């Protein structure tokens with residue numbers, strides 16, 4: 001029996017040191033190096049299963065430095081989906097979701113590409129400074145696809161996030177395919 005498979009490109013953005021690279025490394029199974037190294041641009045590859053279908057995900061790990069936007073532009077323009085990450089214990093990184101990251105993504109990609117908001121719990125001993133309900137409110141007001149709150153080192157939580165991502169892009173592709181079918185069957 002032939003296994004069905006699909007492919008998507010996902011950019012990961014958000015303030016510096018919120019845990020984007022750590023989250024990606026958990027997903028691709030490269031855990032271990034706890035040293036913080038600011039990202040310029042990295043490309044990773046992972047796979048997830050959803051309803052018997054394998055999805056290959058090409059991940060663009062992008063710099064959190066705000067003025068590196070030209071570096072992010074090319075990766076963003078090539079993406080089917082974007083994750084915006086913030087640290088639930090760093091208020092500023094959440095405020096920048098609305099003031100920096102959503103405007104930048106919409107400038108380069110328009111409004112049609114799905115954006116998933118991801119609150120990362122980087123340090124279990126620190127108190128959170130952003131509530132779950134605030135994040136859900138922004139998700140709804142800014143017409144984002146969904147909100148996830150995860151520990152970037154927890155394999156199960158990270159896998160759930162990427163399995164969800166695979167499922168929504170499968171749906172989007174299905175919708176556009178049936179539109180094309182409708183167009184040519186007339």
Ligand SMILES: Nc1nc2c(ncn2[C@@H]2O[C@H](COP(=O)(O)OP(=O)(O)OP(=O)(O)O)[C@@H](O)[C@H]2O)c(=O)[nH]1
Nearest residue numbers: 016017018019020021022033034035036038039064
């Ligand atoms: N345990 C563990 N910690 C990591 C790993 N990679 C990074 N960290 C730590 O996680 C925190 C966040 O680091 P990153 O994930 O690199 O942050 P980032 O959001 O990618 O930051 P920029 O690349 O500068 O935009 C830092 O304190 C790192 O020391 C890892 O593989 N394992």
Ligand SMILES: [Mg+2]
Nearest residue numbers: 020021038039
């Ligand atoms: Mg990084």
